[in-house]
């Protein structure tokens with residue numbers, strides 16, 4: 001008799017979601033070392049002081065109310081043959097089924113000075129608290145490395161706390177994996193308006209200081225003062241305890257099939273620790289997002305409960321906020337899509353409400369299509385209002401393989417406070433432009449229809 005029907009290693013969103021779905025039906029335990037599971041996405045806003053840091057901590061009752069057990073421990077090794085996990089406490093736990101949800105850990109580039117006090121990643125509760133403590137101690141200067149959503153959000157938070165903050169990235173535009181350069185245009189200025197200084201197209205070569213960080217050296221020779229240096233340059237699947245265990249691990253994580261099974265019998269993996277393919281290209285792709293981890297957990301829950309479901313792949317819808325601009329993207333950027341497909345892109349710009357209404361703000365959208373068959377590959381949105389609903393509409397269209405022609409028939413709603421006039425819709429307008437590029441003869445038909 002094993003200790004648990006399902007033993008889960010991890011306490012992040014993937015593990016917690018799984019526990020919530022199966023805890024009542026199967027004897028389940030989660031093992032995690034942290035005092036709290038975190039709402040990571042909210043941590044920049046705790047640094048900014050908009051939220052009390054305790055608000056970013058999830059309640060354990062999410063797990064325990066489901067009937068699952070929560071074990072505070074760290075797994076040191078697993079014996080797949082004996083179906084047993086050994087922990088740092090000296091305890092061991094046996095399983096009928098093991099679920100690996102160990103997540104990903106931040107990458108700290110191996111540059112001189114990365115061990116100095118004041119150099120940190122931004123992933124855990126401790127990282128958040130360390131940054132808050134540095135800010136509270138009255139530091140003057142910070143450098144954030146990585147202009148993805150996390151770096152952009154954290155650098156704004158630090159600047160709002162009156163820390164002289166510089167955001168550094170090798171890319172020449174901000175949010176390089178989320179937005180094409182045309183959709184990122186103007187965002188640098190918006191960041192500067194938030195008092196964030198930028199060094200784009202720049203690479204950091206060293207952190208300097210005696211025992212604490214004092215300055216950052218860039219490859220071009222520039223030196224920036226920095227008592228706090230935060231790396232937000234990506235994460236790597238946390239799979240060290242499985243080295244040489246026979247578990248199949250690719251460059252970016254544990255290999256699973258579409259039902260979340262690993263190559264080892266009765267062993268599954270979900271979330272950031274997993275290597276999976278894009279739902280668009282079918283090729284292995286990056287996808288370390290909570291919004292991928294949680295659907296994987298739901299798919300696995302159904303499979304463990306006997307309802308067969310498959311995970312289709314990453315689409316990677318994501319969003320952020322820079323100053324007063326909300327920006328998001330999904331699927332492939334034009335730059336990424338162009339490496340695999342002959343693409344066309346189209347765009348549309350309206351207002352978030354009827355232009356005659358007092359709350360109307362600018363909203364622009366870009367769509368990327370495969371020229372060969374008109375299939376939508378991705379899209380991006382910028383707006384004075386939140387964009388996740390629009391990003392999700394585009395994701396749905398990408399996910400279900402819709403083409404520019406299909407989008408022409410999109411049936412939308414309209415109301416003065418919350419959309420443009422009924423005569424127009426962003427998706428339909430961008431689709432019209434795409435259809436025209438895909439099939440120039442259509443131009444006449446579309447133009448005639450509008451007269």
Ligand SMILES: Cc1cc2nc3c(=O)[nH]c(=O)nc-3n(C[C@H](O)[C@H](O)[C@H](O)COP(=O)(O)OP(=O)(O)OC[C@H]3O[C@@H](n4cnc5c(N)ncnc54)[C@H](O)[C@@H]3O)c2cc1C
Pocket residue numbers: 009010011012013014015031032033034040041042043044073074075076101102103104122123124150238241270271272273288289290291292293318
């Ligand atoms: C600042 C920040 C902002 C983010 N914003 C967003 C966002 O806006 N939208 C979005 O979709 N995603 C966002 N993400 C990414 C998102 O948080 C991750 O994709 C998500 O947490 C992955 O969930 P997971 O459960 O797979 O892994 P994790 O959350 O990393 O959890 C892994 C768990 O496994 C535990 N573990 C690891 N090894 C062991 C071991 N040996 N023994 C026991 N336990 C172990 C860890 O301690 C941890 O509890 C953000 C991340 C950060 C850091």
